[in-house]
Amino acid sequence: MKWTLLIVLSVAALIASVMLGPAAVPLADLLHSDIVWDLRMPRALLAFLVGGSLGVAGAGLQALVRNPLADPFLLGLSGGAGLGAVLAIALHLPGPWALPLAAFAGALAALALVYRLGLIGGAALDPRILLLGGVAVGAFAAAITTAIVSLADAAELRNAFLWLWGGLSGASWDAVLLIAVYAPIPLLVLLAAARPLDLLALGEEPASYLGADVEAVKRRVYLAASLLTAAAVAVSGVIGFVGLVVPHIARLTWGHRHRALLPAAFLGGGALLAIADTLARMVVAPRELPVGVVTALIGVPVFAFLLRRWTIA
Amino acid sequence: MLQLDDVTFRYPRASRNALSGVSLDVGHGQFHAVLGPNGSGKTTLVRVALGAVAPLVGRADVDGRAAVSWSKQELARRIGVVPQREDNLFPQRVRETVLLGRYPHLSLWGRERSEDRDAVDRALAACDVAHLADRWVWTLSGGEYQRVRVARALAQAPQLLVLDEPSMSLDLRHAMELFELVRGLVAQQGLGVLMITHDLNLAARFADAVLLLENGRAIAAGAPVDVLTQETVAAVFSWPVAIQMIEGRPQMLPLRKPKESRP
Numbered sequence: 412m413k414w415t416l417l418i419v420l421s422v423a424a425l426i427a428s429v430m431l432g433p434a435a436v437p438l439a440d441l442l443h444s445d446i447v448w449d450l451r452m453p454r455a456l457l458a459f460l461v462g463g464s465l466g467v468a469g470a471g472l473q474a475l476v477r478n479p480l481a482d483p484f485l486l487g488l489s490g491g492a493g494l495g496a497v498l499a500i501a502l503h504l505p506g507p508w509a510l511p512l513a514a515f516a517g518a519l520a521a522l523a524l525v526y527r528l529g530l531i532g533g534a535a536l537d538p539r540i541l542l543l544g545g546v547a548v549g550a551f552a553a554a555i556t557t558a559i560v561s562l563a564d565a566a567e568l569r570n571a572f573l574w575l576w577g578g579l580s581g582a583s584w585d586a587v588l589l590i591a592v593y594a595p596i597p598l599l600v601l602l603a604a605a606r607p608l609d610l611l612a613l614g615e616e617p618a619s620y621l622g623a624d625v626e627a628v629k630r631r632v633y634l635a636a637s638l639l640t641a642a643a644v645a646v647s648g649v650i651g652f653v654g655l656v657v658p659h660i661a662r663l664t665w666g667h668r669h670r671a672l673l674p675a676a677f678l679g680g681g682a683l684l685a686i687a688d689t690l691a692r693m694v695v696a697p698r699e700l701p702v703g704v705v706t707a708l709i710g711v712p713v714f715a716f717l718l719r720r721w722t723i724a
Numbered sequence: 725m726l727q728l729d730d731v732t733f734r735y736p737r738a739s740r741n742a743l744s745g746v747s748l749d750v751g752h753g754q755f756h757a758v759l760g761p762n763g764s765g766k767t768t769l770v771r772v773a774l775g776a777v778a779p780l781v782g783r784a785d786v787d788g789r790a791a792v793s794w795s796k797q798e799l800a801r802r803i804g805v806v807p808q809r810e811d812n813l814f815p816q817r818v819r820e821t822v823l824l825g826r827y828p829h830l831s832l833w834g835r836e837r838s839e840d841r842d843a844v845d846r847a848l849a850a851c852d853v854a855h856l857a858d859r860w861v862w863t864l865s866g867g868e869y870q871r872v873r874v875a876r877a878l879a880q881a882p883q884l885l886v887l888d889e890p891s892m893s894l895d896l897r898h899a900m901e902l903f904e905l906v907r908g909l910v911a912q913q914g915l916g917v918l919m920i921t922h923d924l925n926l927a928a929r930f931a932d933a934v935l936l937l938e939n940g941r942a943i944a945a946g947a948p949v950d951v952l953t954q955e956t957v958a959a960v961f962s963w964p965v966a967i968q969m970i971e972g973r974p975q976m977l978p979l980r981k982p983k984e985s986r987p
Contacts, residue, residue: 474813479813603832603833606827609824609827610827612812612813612814613810613813614807614809614811616807616809617807617810619796620774620796620799620800620804620805620807621800621824621825621827621880622796622797622800622801622827622828623796623827624795624796624797625796666820667814667815668820
């Protein structure tokens, strides 16, 4: 029953994204409209794929770092991506893919750095150091980013700022195709790690005595979740709270077994971001709010509610 | 099942050996207790026996093969471990947490089968926690939670059960019930049991064989009545004791220091 509702919600969110927009497109013309095919459909699909990826990455990371309040962007990836993007803007790198590629490269650099820090005790990845290292690397990257932005001119400044807060306005069928081909691999890796993640919730030692190859699981989950997040940031900027809040909402209905939680987090994250993006386009039409603003405005009250529930339980 | 032969082990960057020349043989239907003061190497012994670390000298085998050569999943199908500590991050019901014990038997993409649910039911019944199956784990008492953890290990359908200080925070009744439970499993299901415990008296009452460690060395091994003598216990634990026999088993009574040397 609950799966049916979730699927219906997801489809409804997608349809709403396609139907609603600043330019009124009559229902009859919907399937013939260029606006729908060239702008709204890729954008709706991209929002769904990115939101879904962030939801799953968030759920995986929360299990990995054993902290239910973890967000995919806590691991320094947003800082690295932001720095890459701002460098691309500041250096006037040419071509439509310069920005996403630079952001992806920045995220990967942050990932490698935090991973290296996480191995500080030897061959075993320490999740607490991953968190702390992520915060440190993120802060460092943000400082450099701010320095560059402070030296930039007004137009560049605004571009950088808007990109950092997330936006799906650059959505194209190329971007959709890219994510659709790229994302399934890390998503499958995370889904395959569903049972080991259930075991990891007991602690590393009990998990290994129940058959989990703890070191391999930690590595795979960290890399898969980070690569998903890096791709999401590259195509749509930093969209906060989806990865944090969606797993919690999913847990309320689906519990903690990751075999059900991860797919639910994917659909829930996809639906949420599609809805948030529709709001971002409609609320101040014909202008747009950055979608990261909308997710934060929705996400923070939801988060506060969840916090209260968490401390009660 | 477990064969440790003249095992020596030292942790990296440690100044002395954690284990020196220790041997142990645990087979089916045998209840072994490992005793010793804090820091004597009991937990290290279990880690080496289960292949979590490799011995520097000597062999640590499970069913004839080196413990470290077994995959974690293969080991988990044969050996159920109840470690000292567990820090369950997410709220769970008893049935769900015991079901985790079936994970070593599940294929990567396969679903839980009826045989898995049956194994969980049997484990719950064996540990007398079937009536708690739908309770949230955080609502259980310490004793109940401990029995649930044993049920989880039993759900693995193991041939050997390893328990690390299982009665540590249990009251008299729950500690006795736990030892009776383990003894019963050995008798009825032919399980092998390796237990680390500080409870010398309960170990002496229930175990078939006892291994006494001090500073990583095996001081004595064998039947409780042969190992736990007044001189040996007083020397190893650095405290005078008197021994009283109950049902053929030695029970240790720690003695107070003479009045003159009391503070």
